[in-house]
Amino acid sequence: MLAPPLQRLVTELARLPGIGQRTAQRLAFHILRASPEEAGALADAIRDVKERIGLCELCFNLAEGPRCTICADERRDTTLICVVEEPGDVIPVERTHEYRGRYHVLGGALSPIDGVEPEDLKIAELYARVTDPRPGDPAVREVVLATNPTTTGEATALHIADGLRGRAPDVAVTRLASGLPVGGDLEYADEVTLGRALAGRRAL
Numbered sequence: 001m002l003a004p005p006l007q008r009l010v011t012e013l014a015r016l017p018g019i020g021q022r023t024a025q026r027l028a029f030h031i032l033r034a035s036p037e038e039a040g041a042l043a044d045a046i047r048d049v050k051e052r053i054g055l056c057e058l059c060f061n062l063a064e065g066p067r068c069t070i071c072a073d074e075r076r077d078t079t080l081i082c083v084v085e086e087p088g089d090v091i092p093v094e095r096t097h098e099y100r101g102r103y104h105v106l107g108g109a110l111s112p113i114d115g116v117e118p119e120d121l122k123i124a125e126l127y128a129r130v131t132d133p134r135p136g137d138p139a140v141r142e143v144v145l146a147t148n149p150t151t152t153g154e155a156t157a158l159h160i161a162d163g164l165r166g167r168a169p170d171v172a173v174t175r176l177a178s179g180l181p182v183g184g185d186l187e188y189a190d191e192v193t194l195g196r197a198l199a200g201r202r203a204l
């Protein structure tokens, strides 16, 4: 029913998470009505983010250039590493203002059922950061496992805690305290709850 270029835009928009057919249509018509500058700015922003944003070489957070802003910040405590599943999980932890260390982004959580094995995540890279700090960096003294309080997040935390115990017995391994909604996503936790969970983290 729609002209092919418009249908193509609807199809692409409908692929986005949380966007159904009807919303995709509404957005497509909005873009069609927008000025060429406005629509062009959206297209440019999408192209730009794909071209310019990559992963930090150290922590695998999103970065423009080789290092993310957190790893490039010399005031951060390099003896502390907070492990999260996705780049989006760094933001809520930062919002708490309770944490001054660095991060390590795994790129997901272990889930054998979905075929996600340790090799598919940045786990070996984490072990390397802990056991073999870069020249000039002090030894890591604590790893905070801030994976989601879900089945896969818990399994991932236990797997890493186990791996670290064998490789770096002197490094403290902690997990966020309870108070986080079970089965929830870090991304959706409010900063007070998450700040408290971070302050009350416990040894694993």
Ligand SMILES: [Zn+2]
Binding pocket: 056, 057, 058, 059, 060, 061, 067, 068, 069, 070, 071, 072
């Ligand atoms: Zn980084």
